[in-house]
Amino acid sequence: MDKPGILLVDDDKDLVEMLEEYLTNEGYAVSTAHDGAVGAAEALRSNPALVVMDVMMPKLGGIDALKIIRASSRVPIIMLTAKGDDLDRILGLELGADDYVPKPCTPRELAARIRAILRRSAPLSDTMPEVLQVGDLSLWPQQRRAELAGVGLELTSTEFSLLELLVRNAGRPVSKDELSEHALGRSLARFDRSIDVHMSSIRKKIGTLADGRSRIQTVIRIGYQYLRE
Amino acid sequence: MGRLFWKFFLAFWLSQLVTMIGIGIAVDLKHRADGNTRLEHYAEHPPRENMPPPHPEDKRDGAIPPPPPGESRLANTQLPPRPQAFAPPHRFFFIPWEPLVAGLIVSFIFAATLAWLFSRPIRSLLEGFATLAEGKLDTRMGHVLGKRNDEFGDLGRAFDGMASKLGGLMAAQKRLLHDVSHELRSPLARLQAATGLARQQPENLEVSMSRIEREAQRMDRLIDELLTLSRLGVDAQQVAQFEEINFGELLEGIVEDARFETTKAELSIKLEGNFAPQLRCQPALLHRAVENLVRNAIKFSPAHSLVRLVVEQPESGHFALRIEDEGPGIPPEDLESVFEPFVRGRTSHTITGYGLGLAIARSVIQAHGGTLEASNRMQGGLCVRAQLPTSLIVQAKHTS
Structure with a gap:
């Protein structure tokens, strides 16, 4: 199997050089770009397995590059955000980033996040094709494909993983920690709103039930629940 | 209505009352004295023909028009018969109730208005300072005081000037702090990447170490420059x-x-x-x-x-x-x-x-x-x- 390709986009050339070396040693095929415009173009051209992108970049910032990539690609994206800059983080997740890593971070932490996202976004081709069905919603976890009443849903990799876990447990509440472990490969930090942000964008995409209720219900202090009709 | 209002109000009102009573007494005394001297007075200064004879009601405001100089030159006309109304009152004290009450009410309104005019802008300034002190640096008094063309208006504009200057300085400081933390983060991120590499490839320790050194030096230089800048901003003369x-x-x-x-x-x-x-x-x-x-x-x-x-x-x-x-x-x-x-x-x-x-x-x-x-x-x-x-x-x- 080919090495998974990773695109690193950051204007700090020294940092990119070191991370490139680190990730190459971890067994990835790393390519780099130093501003948002080149990064977005490269992400769409070379179709890497995952993109790691800094939010703060000259010329075209990470958020704008993210919008460009998301307009036509569902490649998993990890945003590097300044620690404490919640606004950027939430904005990134809302615009379809899969996860974020606060900067400065250790390369080991970054590699762990990359691994977690790649592991669950990689289609498992060696098992039997499986279909999950609840009401008019169908999921094909192997192909990471979802349909609502026969119409394909445009879900990012993380959104798919979250929805998959909810559907597998349809009718039962799933805790936020479980959701985070499954979709992001990490436990949820305190005051971390990542899961809520992802949930809100899934809700927007799948709409409501015929009777107007939201398909995904918030279970206070526990987590979320996918409703069986 | 605050204490200031009541102080102003009472001061104005009391002073007006005292003035009014004082003038009343003075007029009354003069009135009596006039009663005795009027005959002689009028013999010397008879009123002009076209001027209505003075009436006791007019005297209460204290404004007795002195006969214009030169009138005495005409004092050779026939002395008019003295009307009875000019006779001094026979009561011991002359208390003009109606004008007194009217004066009381007018001076009450006047004092209240004056006190309000003074205390209101001060109160709103006070509120402005209080909100400013709470850290709301976008507090402005212009909409309250700015239209006034007096010293209170100037005070309001001065307040606004001060608040916007303070706001600007605070924003600059905040931006500097934000920038500083951001700038320190870049070398830190490289430092962490370098230590990560050192862990991953112990055989390349020398390369990683020199990278770490370089980043540490960069941070040192940055902090050095920041210190210079902040010292210059504070007390350049004493450095x-x-x-x-x-x-x-x-x-x-x-x-x-x-x-x-x-x-x-x-x-x-x-x-x-x-x-x-x-x-x-x-x-x-x-x-x-x-x-x-x-x-x-x-x-x-x-x-x-x-x-x-x-x-x-x-x-x-x-x-x-x-x-x-x-x-x-x-x-x-x-x-x-x-x-x-x-x-x-x-x-x-x-x-x-x-x-x-x-x-x-x-x-x-x-x-x-x-x-x-x-x-x-x-x-x-x-x-x-x-x-x-x-x-x-x-x-x-x-x-x-």
Whole structure:
């Protein structure tokens, strides 16, 4: 199997050089770009397995590059955000980033996040094709494909993983920690709103039930629940 | 209604009451006295024919019109018969109830209005200060007091000026703090990446160690520059002793160092002008400021170009040093902001540095009572002009 390709986009050339070396040693095929415009173009051209992108970049910032990539690609994206800059983080997740890593971070932490996202976004081709069905919603976890009443849903990799876990447990509440472990490969930090942000964008995409209720219900202090009709 | 209102109100009202009673008594006394002397008085100053005879009601306001001078010259006319109404009242005290009550009410309204007019703007100013003290620096009094054309209006405008100045300073401080933390994060991120690499590849420890060292040095330099800047902002006068040095020698030293340091091909650095005064200044800081300016010029200079340092002759209390390069210059809208901390040229993200050099240079020049300005040269390139007051000059010396 080919090495998974990773695109690193950051204007700090020294940092990119070191991370490139680190990730190459971890067994990835790393390519780099130093501003948002080149990064977005490269992400769409070379179709890497995952993109790691800094939010703060000259010329075209990470958020704008993210919008460009998301307009036509569902490649998993990890945003590097300044620690404490919640606004950027939430904005990134809302615009379809899969996860974020606060900067400065250790390369080991970054590699762990990359691994977690790649592991669950990689289609498992060696098992039997499986279909999950609840009401008019169908999921094909192997192909990471979802349909609502026969119409394909445009879900990012993380959104798919979250929805998959909810559907597998349809009718039962799933805790936020479980959701985070499954979709992001990490436990949820305190005051971390990542899961809520992802949930809100899934809700927007799948709409409501015929009777107007939201398909995904918030279970206070526990987590979320996918409703069986 | 606050205490101030009641104080004003009572003061005004009481004073009006006292005045009114005082005048009433005075008029009453005069009235009595007049009763006795009126006959003689009128014999000397008979009223004019067209003037209505004075009526006792008119006297209560205390305004007894004195007979105009010269009237007495006409005092040869027939004495009119004295009307009965002029007779003094027979009561012991003359109390004019109706006008007294009317006066009370009028003075009540007047005092209340006056007190309100004074206390209201003070109260709103007080509220303004309270909200400002809570940290709401966007508090403005203009909508409350700004329309007034008196001292209260001025006070309101002064308050607004102060609040917006404070707001600006706080915003600048906040931005600086934000920028500082951001700038410290970049070397930290590289430091962490380097330690991660060291862990991953223990065989390449030497490479990683030198990287870590380099990042540590960068952070040290950044903090050093920040400290200089913050000291300059706070108490520039006290930081260093003023000493006498020769400006020409200082410049020569900097140019020599710059020539030695620069690795750029065919870059010539020239010192021009024959004005080399003896200055009383803070030599270390001034050296640093000029060095920063020269370094900046070199950084943006293309190969085979010229960096000029020109000392201008003193003129109307100032002399100046111009540093000109043949680089790309700066977009006109950024000419002012390049002197702010952490602002780097838009085109310069490939260039290393923290964007503190020019900010430090400007603070130093300002601490010496001068100004530092940047402009684009007609023939291309940037000109940074440091203007210093001639009061720094101890002894002018012209070199040949």
